[in-house]
Amino acid sequence: MTPLNLTLLLGAFTIMTTNCSSNHVAGREFGKTPSGEAVELYALKNAKGVEGDISTYGGVLVALKVPDHAGALGDIVLGFDDFQGYQIPPPYFGAIVGRYGNRIAHARFTLGGVEYNLAKNDGDNTLHGGKRGFDKVLWTAKNATGHSLELAYLSKDGEEGYPGNLSVTVTYTLTDNNELKIDYSATTDKDTVVNLTNHSYFNLAGQGEGDILGHELILNADRYTPVDKGLIPTGELRSVAGTPFDFRQPHAIGERIGSSDEQIALGGGYDHNFILNRTGDGLSLAARVTEAKSGRALEVFTTEPAIQFYTGNFLDGTIRGKGGKVYGRRSAFCLETQHYPDSPNQPSFPSTVLKPGAVYRTTTVYRFSTT
Ligand code: GLA
Secondary structure: HHHHHHHHHHHHHHHHHHHHHOOOOEEEEEHHHHOOOOOOOOEOOOOOOOOEEEOOOOOOHHHHHHHEOOOOEEEEOOOOOOOHHHHHOOOOOOOOOOOOOOEEHHHEEEOEEEEEEEEOOOOEEEEOOOOOHHHEOOEEEEEEEOOOOEEEEEEOOOHOOOOOOEEEEEEEEEEOOEEEEEEEEEEEOOOOOOOOOOOOHHHHHHHOOOOOOOOOEEOOOOEEEOOOOOOOOOOEEOOOOOOOOOOOOEOOOOOOOOOOOHHHHHHOOOOEEOOOOOOOOEEEEHHHHHOOOOEEEEEEEEOOOOEEEEEEOOOOEEOOOOOEEOOOOOOEEEEEEEEEHHHHHHHOOOOOOOOOOEEEEEEEEEEEOOO
């Protein structure tokens, strides 16, 4: 073999191994943004046939099909069949939420002596990253293996009012234990605040199959953060004992949702941040939900200190989702793992500040099984 042939052969081998190791599985076209950019949909599948579909727009988990007690797959997240569906005022179906999930009071905070003013998109407050949060941007699919997908987004300094170029990576992985694992990481070039989550709306009976009031819930939380009428935490860490917020033993979600508790009234149901009972820094059980008819169970594990439990109180039946299903009030629940809302203005809450040189890293696992 001549040296030239050897070089060509080695070159071809390098290309082959590079492609094999990245093993990128292509997505399919999901639609086009109003400015003409292609939106892709990536399918994940595990060895047991569980399937997830993720869109590069908003990093949205568009569909998640998991087995019931008879082994029949059912799609248990709310969403739309096509990209156009996602062009409505946001319920944030399935989306990655950021740069700051949940609310920041008066849409401002001070960091390092500088006041930052954010986009107001929830009365006087900012919610879920502002007018064009991470749920409405196009993410770049970096690595798709068929069972995992890495999405990347660069949020520019000043975007929605936040300081610092924030480089974000979110990786969805479907494991063979029927878990959907989401790993979030971010770095910045200026002090900033970060609080990333996923806003999937679950109905374990199947998307569009009625309300979730009969689902049984356990929340591993002794305390929660009561809110004011703008759903901003008052700063108090209140015990759940003796209140409709006590889910330390299983309760149907609907059992106490009509109670006269002042906090239930303010949320229009449950729309509150629960402080998780944790030991150590690793993954720890946050919640368990079961649905009797399908026999489906969902457990949520997270490295985060808290979880927003939201019962779809703002859904009102005006949205028709996948397969033309009508999404009525409380037809799904969200379990958004997170830091506490309004942390940038509440020094006693765990910090959400990210500094240059540090890496933001959190993981949440949704594990599916049957009872
Ligand atoms: C979060 C909030 C709710 C609501 C939903 C989206 O869960 O806490 O108040 O804004 O998102 O509709």
